[in-house]
Amino acid sequence: MINLTPPEIMMRLLRRTGTVLALLAELLACASALQAQLKSNVAAVNLNALLNSSLTVAAAPGLVNFALAPNGVASGSSTITITTSWVLPASAGNVTLYAFFNSAAVALANGAGNNIPSSKVRGSVNGGPFTPFTGSSPFAVGSSITVFKESVANTQGNNNRDDLLNLQIDTTGLGLPPGTYTGLLRIQAQAI
Numbered sequence: 001m002i003n004l005t006p007p008e009i010m011m012r013l014l015r016r017t018g019t020v021l022a023l024l025a026e027l028l029a030c031a032s033a034l035q036a037q038l039k040s041n042v043a044a045v046n047l048n049a050l051l052n053s054s055l056t057v058a059a060a061p062g063l064v065n066f067a068l069a070p071n072g073v074a075s076g077s078s079t080i081t082i083t084t085s086w087v088l089p090a091s092a093g094n095v096t097l098y099a100f101f102n103s104a105a106v107a108l109a110n111g112a113g114n115n116i117p118s119s120k121v122r123g124s125v126n127g128g129p130f131t132p133f134t135g136s137s138p139f140a141v142g143s144s145i146t147v148f149k150e151s152v153a154n155t156q157g158n159n160n161r162d163d164l165l166n167l168q169i170d171t172t173g174l175g176l177p178p179g180t181y182t183g184l185l186r187i188q189a190q191a192i
Contacts, residue, residue, distance in 0.1 A: 053092075055085075059081070059082045065077040066169050070171065071173070076167035076168065079166050080164070084097050084161055086159055088152050088158075088191050093152060094150060094191070095150050096192070097189045099123060099147055099165060099187045100145070101185060104134070114181075116176070118142070118143035121185075124166040125164070139186065
């Protein structure tokens with residue numbers, strides 16, 4: 001048996017601990033080096049994003065009432081707010097919004113053969129002057145007004161706009177009998 005002094009015991013322990021620590025450090029270095037050398041395959045994901053062209057129109061309210069005068073002008077009960085939205089390529093040129101009736105002869109009718117022609121219905125766009133529905137559009141001949149025409153290039157192809165349309169009916173000279181007269185105003189946009 002070897003008799004060691006306490007400082008010698010301490011030295012031996014430190015050497016053994018140092019050796020063990022050095023071995024552990026070497027093992028860790030090798031393990032991380034081995035891990036760093038291992039790489040997976042590359043997985044690829046193709047991305048495809050599509051933004052479709054669109055052109056939409058909404059109008060509110062859906063009903064405008066008139067208290068017709070026997071021989072005069074009556075204003076509509078509500079202003080129509082028209083919202084037009086589009087996402088279009090610059091090559092689309094212009095967006096034009098039309099308000100129209102299907103027939104110039106019959107904008108409103110009472111069902112008994114009495115009619116109010118489109119020329120007796122007037123529209124005011126955004127506070128402008130009242131004009132009769134006598135223009136032409138791609139949708140109707142002689143019974144339209146143009147609400148707006150705007151270049152797509154000026155809007156970078158994307159836009160959302162509101163327009164106000166007020167209506168009047170002029171019964172002057174029509175000689176209409178009392179009754180309820182109904183009709184349908186159509187509002188449609190075209191990009192061309």
